[in-house]
Amino acid sequence: MRVYSLALLILAGALAACGSAPPGNPTLDTAPTVTSTTPANASTVGAGSTVSIVFSKPMNTSSVVVAASDGTNPYVLGTGTWSNGNATVTFAAPPAALGYGKTYSLSTAYLTFSVEPQPAVTAESPSGASVPVTDNASLQFNVAMDHSSVENAFSLEAGSTPVVCLFSWSADSTIVSCTPNAPFTQTTTYTLALASTAKSALGDPVATSLLPATFTTGVHDTTPPTVTGRDTTSDVGTVGGIGDVATNAAVTIVFSKAVNQASAQGAFSLAPPGGAAGQFSWDVTGSRMTFQPTSPLAHGATETWTVVSGVLDLSGNALAATATGTFHVVAEATEEPALVAGESGYVYAPSAYADETAAFVGVDASNNVFPTFLTFDLTSLSHVPTDLVSGQLSLAVLAGAGSPATTLGTLYAQSVNYGATLLGTDATLSPDSHICIIRLGLGAHADLIIPRCAYESAFPSWTVGTTVSTDVTSVLQYQWSDRANRGSCPSGRVLCAQFKIEPSPINNSTYNYYEIGGATASAGNLPVLSVTYEYPW
Numbered sequence: 001m002r003v004y005s006l007a008l009l010i011l012a013g014a015l016a017a018c019g020s021a022p023p024g025n026p027t028l029d030t031a032p033t034v035t036s037t038t039p040a041n042a043s044t045v046g047a048g049s050t051v052s053i054v055f056s057k058p059m060n061t062s063s064v065v066v067a068a069s070d071g072t073n074p075y076v077l078g079t080g081t082w083s084n085g086n087a088t089v090t091f092a093a094p095p096a097a098l099g100y101g102k103t104y105s106l107s108t109a110y111l112t113f114s115v116e117p118q119p120a121v122t123a124e125s126p127s128g129a130s131v132p133v134t135d136n137a138s139l140q141f142n143v144a145m146d147h148s149s150v151e152n153a154f155s156l157e158a159g160s161t162p163v164v165c166l167f168s169w170s171a172d173s174t175i176v177s178c179t180p181n182a183p184f185t186q187t188t189t190y191t192l193a194l195a196s197t198a199k200s201a202l203g204d205p206v207a208t209s210l211l212p213a214t215f216t217t218g219v220h221d222t223t224p225p226t227v228t229g230r231d232t233t234s235d236v237g238t239v240g241g242i243g244d245v246a247t248n249a250a251v252t253i254v255f256s257k258a259v260n261q262a263s264a265q266g267a268f269s270l271a272p273p274g275g276a277a278g279q280f281s282w283d284v285t286g287s288r289m290t291f292q293p294t295s296p297l298a299h300g301a302t303e304t305w306t307v308v309s310g311v312l313d314l315s316g317n318a319l320a321a322t323a324t325g326t327f328h329v330v331a332e333a334t335e336e337p338a339l340v341a342g343e344s345g346y347v348y349a350p351s352a353y354a355d356e357t358a359a360f361v362g363v364d365a366s367n368n369v370f371p372t373f374l375t376f377d378l379t380s381l382s383h384v385p386t387d388l389v390s391g392q393l394s395l396a397v398l399a400g401a402g403s404p405a406t407t408l409g410t411l412y413a414q415s416v417n418y419g420a421t422l423l424g425t426d427a428t429l430s431p432d433s434h435i436c437i438i439r440l441g442l443g444a445h446a447d448l449i450i451p452r453c454a455y456e457s458a459f460p461s462w463t464v465g466t467t468v469s470t471d472v473t474s475v476l477q478y479q480w481s482d483r484a485n486r487g488s489c490p491s492g493r494v495l496c497a498q499f500k501i502e503p504s505p506i507n508n509s510t511y512n513y514y515e516i517g518g519a520t521a522s523a524g525n526l527p528v529l530s531v532t533y534e535y536p537w
């Protein structure tokens with residue numbers, strides 16, 4: 001964009017009514033100033049705008065020279081017309097119009113103004129073929145337009161038959177839309193045009209280089225959409241013909257065809273709770289609407305989804321009837337699965353002692369660790385789980401020898417997979433592990449990456465005669481997610497949870513251990529796993 005400098009030259013000593021002071025009067029007359037300008041400073045105007053300058057007092061007109069220049073080529077404003085007692089000069093008819101998209105400024109910074117770009121049509125809609133008969137026609141401009149002149153210059157015709165429009169405008173007056181008083185005729189070509197009498201809001205004529213434009217309507221679709229149902233592929237179970245979903249499940253409604261998304265979202269509801277908050281998303285076909293509730297659904301709830309008849313397809317056909325359906329949210333229970341007798345115990349290499357009533361965890365004089373192994377039968381739960389939510393492992397510390405509190409270090413409940421039989425070689429069985437990243441807060445390249453992080457949970461300090469507990473949720477959830485790869489559980493059970501209770505001993509020269517369990521299984525001191533799980537109902 002070229003910048004023009006508009007220079008106002010006031011010739012020294014040549015101002016009307018501004019000569020030397022009368023003899024004997026020591027007060028000199030004040031110098032004139034510019035009090036206002038047209039255009040206003042920092043304004044945007046049309047190319048046909050006039051330039052005028054108002055002075056604070058009558059001027060010697062022959063002494064005032066106003067010139068415009070882009071620094072190389074002069075721009076001639078022409079001869080000014082004086083008014084207001086020679087205090088105002090107006091340049092109403094320059095030899096050449098102001099330039100579109102250019103900026104003019106007074107070199108003394110009294111006045112800077114810009115000229116708008118030449119008005120032009122930048123886009124038209126619709127276009128091409130197979131246009132829906134319910135579409136509108138619209139034009140987009142590069143500047144704000146004068147409504148009346150555009151609407152009078154606007155034409156939309158099918159052959160020689162004009163279309164009667166109801167006009168509407170965007171807030172910035174750059175887009176005009178024509179809503180026909182009746183739908184378009186199918187398989188018909190329409191011509192959209194704009195006469196050169198259309199003007200911008202600043203009065204400049206429009207350039208219509210994109211017009212006239214044509215579009216052709218398609219075959220009108222008169223088939224109303226239907227709801228084919230709720231997508232049940234993510235259901236976790238079915239009871240009595242009704243699907244069960246997780247508490248964090250999304251609800252996907254499938255339509256028979258692409259529909260107007262706003263109308264479908266407004267027609268959908270889920271209860272309880274009424275008017276549930278959430279986010280909508282759509283697939284690329286526009287026929288699958290997914291609603292993700294903001295808050296988890298309540299365990300054990302029966303949810304009812306409804307889509308009322310306000311849904312419209314892309315041709316304006318409405319859903320013929322309200323569609324509705326129900327589904328269950330999984331229930332939740334907390335139980336204690338049975339400890340597997342004969343397959344839980346401890347290992348003191350090279351032997352395994354599968355006795356859950358007297359299990360030991362500790363270290364011998366040679367610093368050889370003897371861990372305890374526990375298997376719990378998840379098939380003993382009252383329902384078949386769809387997910388394990390949390391877990392707590394509790395052990396009764398019945399006895400001890402040596403100084404286990406100071407020599408065994410931290411004791412861990414680790415995730416292991418020792419299969420159907422406890423063996424002597426399981427003493428060195430490594431816990432299940434994963435790659436983990438420890439964020440040090442020193443930037444992305446300063447994180448600590450550990451290739452083998454065990455799925456384990458630390459117990460608090462052990463004291464003989466007490467029960468110690470630790471949260472084993474992460475262990476249970478890992479074993480649940482990996483259940484298809486874990487092989488056989490003892491006695492052919494389908495689902496089980498297995499733990500290795502192992503110390504992290506300090507070097508010592510004596511036996512140091514704890515005893516967990518009891519003299520008999522009925523003594524009530526056996527290890528206890530409390531599991532909270534979800535299940536279909």
